[in-house]
Amino acid sequence: MGRLIKRIQFVVGVALCLFCLDSTCQIDKESFEAFKAIIPQENIVLQANTNTILAGETLFYKLYCLSSTGKLSLASKIGYVELIGANKKNLFKHKLQLNKGLANGDFFIPPNIETGHYKLVAYTKWMNNNSANPFFQSDVYIINPFIPNDDSFENKELYADNLKEIKKTIPTVLQKNTDIKLETNKKVYKFRENVEITMSSLLGESNYGNYSVSVRKLDLIGVTDHNSNNKVDNYDEIKYLPEIRGEVISGQVLSKSNNKIVADMIVALSIPGSHYIYKNVKTDQRGKFYFNIHENYNDSEVIIQVLDKNKGDYNILLDDSSFKYADQLKYAKIKVNENTKDWLLKQSIHNQIESAYHNAKRDSIVFRSPNTMFYGNPTVKYFLDDYTRFPSVKETFVEIIAEAAVRKSGDNFSFKVYNYEELRNNVFKEYNPLVLFDGILIQNNLDVLDYDSNKIESVSVVRGIYFNGxxxxxxxxxxxxxxxxxxxxxxxxxxxxxxxxAIKENKIYYNPIYTSEVSKLNRIPDYRSQLLWEPNLFFNSNSSTINFYTSDVKGVFEITLEGYSNAGKYIISKMYFEVGN
Structure with missing residues (x-):
């Protein structure tokens, strides 16, 4: 597969150099067909902890990006997940880093969301090119008892499940697939008691793979029919590049005077910040440019500019990367039965208590290493707090910065970096330095010369000739x-x-441990209905265990193990246990 990825990267590079008359697509049809010959078609499968959820609860999901063989795809590195309402507005749009075809995320349902039918959609840009199946979709039903939605009382009906039928099955294991057997160390548990699940492969190594495990109280409400039709009536003919290294940001440069394409023009991108990203590329024969973003960044305003003394003579048109099929999603109105009123009230009170103690039950964010500077280590770095402060950038360069200077020529000012002795007569000696301010390319030096130096932390200088793109x-x-x-x-x-x-961060989800009678957690209420969400269970032995604790909520709880084996086989196993006081 490593050789395949290298070949894909080579073809991507070639494709970006090809001419295309259709300026609305990222690549031309001929190049697209070349991609299809070596990159397997992708298919997204999204697994969620529930399809019916109350405001104040968290929706958890696991994403599998599969190739046409059914195994995990190694092509795309970015996946997208959106929750879209009947009004076509996004409740969220998550951008996920795919790690060998896997990703996961979550979304807290805020208290201002109306009761209704929503669509959870997922895709990669490469999957968008599949006319038969350009995205994954599933139904999510959100219930908010505090915001009535009076016009949604027909068609779909949320109903009370028959808990007696479920209780009859305890302690019997109910499984849609018996390839992986689930067992608990007890059948009935007390509040805040340790639960141990043993997972056993009945078919040995053939069941090894990556799974999610959800332990959730069975809701009193469900949906009679939640199947979605993935058929697309109007396929979007725009062809998308596969994001095989990272996110692709693309666009086109046009002349303002005649609206013609501008080829061979250098374009720079900046994602500002303390660990900024700076890149530059050259437009192709149809004026298109492509930036591949594989570094880490926070939510930010990206700045793109043409590197030219007459940069104001050009327009920069960015390609639209939004989801194209929201208008084709079909929704139904739903009705909440009166007999669920008391349960909804009780559950909502539990959710409010959990929200009040949110700070004591925070998830842990997995740390992402900051980006290193693209130029490596600077020749010299000045921390201005170590020096006498001067009012402006211009004066600071005159009085402090020995390796660089500000030069005046007529009404213009320019920065200069003093080069090494052996390079002072180099053919590039008349070239200008690259000047960055928090990662933002500075082409008009007058924009920064009078900037208040008291706001500046450091000035770094890199000497020598530097080739960047x-x-x-x-x-x-x-x-x-x-x-x-x-x-x-x-x-x-x-x-x-x-x-x-930004790419959605990975988390280690909150999982309390009640090991001591004097634990500080004893004084904190625990009304979790979702006892466990483990999105990354790597099952690589014939038997494995996982532990968690019950809460102060009694009832019937469902354990769901779901995922794909290494061979691409879908496996799901379920069982139930009871919590009482």
Missing amino acids: PSIFNGIIDIKTKKSDFKLPKNREAFGFLNLD
């Missing part, structure tokens, strides 16, 4: 503010802007 710079000047909050001047017509949401 298609650009050549005579040194680098990297200025960072204390708060990473530098803003461009108000005249922003020469720039392209894009609000970019």
